[in-house]
Amino acid sequence: MTLKATLIVAGLAASTATGAIAQDMVGGVTYGPRPFYLIDRMADGPLKEKLASCMAQTPSATKFSIGHRGAPLQFPEHTRESNIAAARMGAGILECDVTFTSDLELVCRHAxxxxxxxxxxxxxxxxxxxxxxxxxxxxxxxxxxxxxxxxxxxxxxxxxxxxxxxxxxxxxxxxxxxxxxxxxxxxxxxxxxxQLMTHAESIALFDALGADFTPELKSASVDMPFNGFSQADYAQKLVDEYVAAGIDPSRVWLQSFNLDDVKYWVENTPEFGAQAVYLDDRYEASDDDEGLIDPNDPATFKPTMQELANMGVRYIAPPMWMLLTLDDSGNMVASEYTKAAQEADLGIITWTLERSGPLTTGGGWYFQSVAGATDTDGDYFTILNALHEEAGVVGVFSDWPATTTYYANCMGL
Incomplete structure (x- = not known):
């Protein structure tokens, strides 16, 4: 079974038991008007025709659609309300970015x-x-x-x-x-x-909503250890709260930009480490500038994708622009980075759709590698399609999950 198939099957099995509760809490999945608004603004062609043909489909939750801090395009991020909104838009996986208070309790905040x-x-x-x-x-x-x-x-x-x-x-x-x-x-x-949430409260809410979990262990702004709380303690406490809640590890995709966190989970909590996600920020300069990566130059992939896989990493999550580039005809195609990840059999997740505002001026940082092909908000679907067909991603973070949910439902994902 492929990584993609494993992800979907595990998610569907886990969501069955809590489906009735989710229906009670969110009132069923709905797209709202935005996906249709975006389709109307697409250039004519096969993709627009395909998406338009699905307008009468029944909305359903999907693990392909990941709520990025909930639905922060319009709701305050990491609040109870934001995550319920994301679940109502069919996000099958929800995120709590995890940090800690002065008394070492885990809470949901982006930083x-x-x-x-x-x-x-x-x-x-x-x-x-x-x-x-x-x-x-x-x-x-x-x-x-x-x-x-x-x-x-x-x-x-x-x-x-x-x-x-x-x-x-x-x-x-x-x-x-x-x-x-x-x-x-x-x-x-x-x-x-x-309403703000602790990490434990997010687990209870997401479970009741029938969604799976993708907590991100955030870098601390304080020096670690903090009051005796080490980075390993921090990484372990996050896992312990899922164990205490009785959550099956197959429903949890732990995340960190710190490769050492991922390696800790792989080595010390292998059931959870099997789905740990390495958030790749090697596009940013490190202190010695050795961390810079060019998505179209494999010589800059340090460590290589195969070396990451050998460490036990099974999922990698770069920003969208690292996965795609434009060919000579201006079409969105897989970058060398994407091809290397595919060759190493790494599952690919990406971020963040509908994060940076209207695409009429190219979409900003998240779309930088394909800005020449994005000139209308309808191109949110163009890039989703390229991420699916060219990059083979298994999940997409979005600030407004209805768009990703609609695409996934239409394409049978």
């Missing part, structure tokens, strides 16, 4: 030091505990703040509410600084409090 942009901490009584309290914009100096989960206890964390991840760096007051949501997102669904 240990993002509370000032993702919550109301600056407007709360906890503002004085921030690593760097708010300082207003003054002349050429931007407004700034830094608030970490490790600045506060779990009890204090629970008093915060989620907001859209944004900051107005020209703000001269806390209220102005907190009001920075991009004009292509919305604050409509953050008017009422967004």
């Amino acid at each position: 240990q030091n993002d509370l000032h942009t993702t919550t109301d901490i600056l407007a709360s009584d906890l503002a004085g505990k921030c690593t760097a309290p708010f300082s207003p914009a003054d002349g050429d100096t931007n407004a700034a703040a830094e608030c970490r989960t490790s600045d506060i206890t779990l009890a204090e964390f629970r008093t915060l509410t989620g907001k859209m991840d944004a900051a107005n760096t020209r703000g001269t007051t806390v209220a102005e600084y907190m009001d920075g949501t991009a004009n292509w997102r919305t604050d409509l669904y953050s008017v009422q409090d967004g």
Whole structure:
């Protein structure tokens, strides 16, 4: 059985037992209007015709569709509301980025030091505990703040509410600084409090929603060990919370940008390590610049894909632009990076669709390698199709999972 088939079969089997609960909680899967809006804006051709032919299909959850922090295109990320929205859009796998509080409790935040942009901490009584309290914009100096989960206890964390991840760096007051949501997102669904979650609470919620799990162990903003809490303790505690909840390891895709974390899971928690995902950020320069990777130059793949596989890595997850390039005719095709991963029999997952706004100007960082072929929002489907057919990905993170769900349902994934 292929990695892709194993992923789908395991997910379907795991979701059966909780399907009734999921129906009660989310009211069934729905696409909403966005996939149809995108199809309308596609260039005429076979792909548009295929997708249009599926407009009457019945929406269903799929492991191909992964909720990236829930559905943060419009909902405050890593909140209960954001993840329920993602499940309602058919995301079969949901993500909790995992960091820790000052009393070493695991919570869902994209970064240990993002509370000032993702919550109301600056407007709360906890503002004085921030690593760097708010300082207003003054002349050429931007407004700034830094608030970490490790600045506060779990009890204090629970008093915060989620907001859209944004900051107005020209703000001269806390209220102005907190009001920075991009004009292509919305604050409509953050008017009422967004409920933050611990990692354990995310496990319970995702399980009740019938979804599987892809927790990401985040790099700490504090020096490790922290109060005696080592990186190994951190990696192990994440796994322990799934064990305590009675979750089958086949439903969990642990993630980390730190290859040593993945190797720890492979060596010390092999049932979970078998599906651990190496998030590949070797496109960023390391301290000695030896980590840079060119997706179309295999000589820069250090370690090589086969070396990663020999370490026990079975899944790799780079950003979308590393997987695709344009051929001489302007078609999206697999990069050399993708071909090497395929040759090493690595399952490929990628991120993040609908993260960077409208595609009318090329789509920004996530689409940089195919910007010459993206000029309409309809091209979200064009790149999804290329990721499926050319790169053979087994899952796609999205900030609005309905789009990926619609594509997967139409293509029978």
